[in-house]
Amino acid sequence: MHIASGFLSPPVWGTMAAVSGAALAGSLVVAKRHLDERRVPLMGVMGAFIFAAQMVNFPVLPGTSGHLGGGFLLAILLGAPLGMVAMTSVLVVQALVFQDGGLEALGANIFGMGVVPCLLGAAVRGLWLRPRPGRLADILTFAAGALGLVVSATGVILMLWLSGTLPSAVSLAKAVLVMDSVHLLIGMVEGVVSVLVVRFVLATRREAVLGTVEPLGAGEAAA
Amino acid sequence: MTAYNRRTLIVGVAVALVIGGGVSYFASSAPDGLEKFQEDLGSAAPPHPTVEAPPIAFQEYNFTWLGEGFWANAVAGVVGSLIVLAILLLVGYALKCRRPPVPRGGSAGS
Numbered sequence: 001m002h003i004a005s006g007f008l009s010p011p012v013w014g015t016m017a018a019v020s021g022a023a024l025a026g027s028l029v030v031a032k033r034h035l036d037e038r039r040v041p042l043m044g045v046m047g048a049f050i051f052a053a054q055m056v057n058f059p060v061l062p063g064t065s066g067h068l069g070g071g072f073l074l075a076i077l078l079g080a081p082l083g084m085v086a087m088t089s090v091l092v093v094q095a096l097v098f099q100d101g102g103l104e105a106l107g108a109n110i111f112g113m114g115v116v117p118c119l120l121g122a123a124v125r126g127l128w129l130r131p132r133p134g135r136l137a138d139i140l141t142f143a144a145g146a147l148g149l150v151v152s153a154t155g156v157i158l159m160l161w162l163s164g165t166l167p168s169a170v171s172l173a174k175a176v177l178v179m180d181s182v183h184l185l186i187g188m189v190e191g192v193v194s195v196l197v198v199r200f201v202l203a204t205r206r207e208a209v210l211g212t213v214e215p216l217g218a219g220e221a222a223a
Numbered sequence: 224m225t226a227y228n229r230r231t232l233i234v235g236v237a238v239a240l241v242i243g244g245g246v247s248y249f250a251s252s253a254p255d256g257l258e259k260f261q262e263d264l265g266s267a268a269p270p271h272p273t274v275e276a277p278p279i280a281f282q283e284y285n286f287t288w289l290g291e292g293f294w295a296n297a298v299a300g301v302v303g304s305l306i307v308l309a310i311l312l313l314v315g316y317a318l319k320c321r322r323p324p325v326p327r328g329g330s331a332g333s
Binding site: 001005010037043047050052055056059064066067085086090096098102104169208 | 225227228231232234235236238239240242243244246247250251252253254255256257258259260261264269270271272273274275276278279280281282283284296299300302303304305306307308310311312314315316318319
């Protein structure tokens with residue numbers, strides 16, 4: 001759902017750049033406290049993995065494909081601040097090197113694929129810090145992953161609408177319905193993949209996921 | 224670098240490169256949800272002035288020197304993944320402030 005260049009009006013992309021810039025700045029400040037020796041390599045390879053995974057478009061409906069967002073998964077494994085840093089890096093490389101997503105739309109794209117899913121990922125991260133995450137963690141993570149794409153898709157439509165670039169053939173409500181239904185399907189894939197990858201990384205790199213310092217780690221005390 | 228971190232890097236990078244450099248070639252070429260929405264409803268042409276980075280070596284996730292095809296895509300996937308990795312390692316190690324290790328009671332994940 002990278003917004004291409006030329007579809008957002010200056011007030012809209014300016015606002016989104018300010019919001020995402022503030023979120024990134026805050027993340028960088030807090031990220032320091034989340035970083036430890038084992039998390040830096042994990043952040044690096046997870047960012048590389050998400051870049052790669054985003055290249056794998058899968059069919060969702062006839063003539064329509066989707067790809068993983070990944071911010072949600074990053075925030076579960078790394079916490080929201082490091083997730084934001086990793087996701088922003090992916091989106092910046094995509095925009096600067098691969099012309100994927102407009103440069104002026106970068107803030108909007110960071111918001112939709114970074115800020116929103118990272119907040120949702122942070123919301124379920126606690127479930128995975130417990131000693132033995134069960135079915136509840138799977139189900140809530142799946143649901144939150146799917147919800148993230150629907151929320152972001154709605155956000156994209158609202159940004160286009162506020163920019164006056166929504167296709168004139170369609171009402172706002174219809175546009176939201178069309179985008180949300182496609183992205184619910186993509187989100188369900190996001191949810192399933194997120195659960196599988198979280199389980200794999202937890203099984204193999206639990207210490208790096210938990211970290212030695214977890215400011216918000218209520219679940220960690222039990223570990 | 225500890226063996227733990229070396230292993231994280233080796234396995235993680237291997238997985239990323241296989242997916243970005245290999246699996247991604249077999250990805251669907253259909254437009255994604257947003258592109259399809261915009262194409263179907265007739266706003267594919269951007270109404271505002273466009274600001275895009277100039278395509279230097281890559282176009283649509285293909286390495287331009289190799290045209291299109293498996294290897295053009297593979298170079299894009301590998302180079303892109305490694306750039307992201309490099310940025311994050313640099314940012315990560317730059318941010319990691321020096322502080323005494325926090326002793327923990329018991330071993331995590333026992």
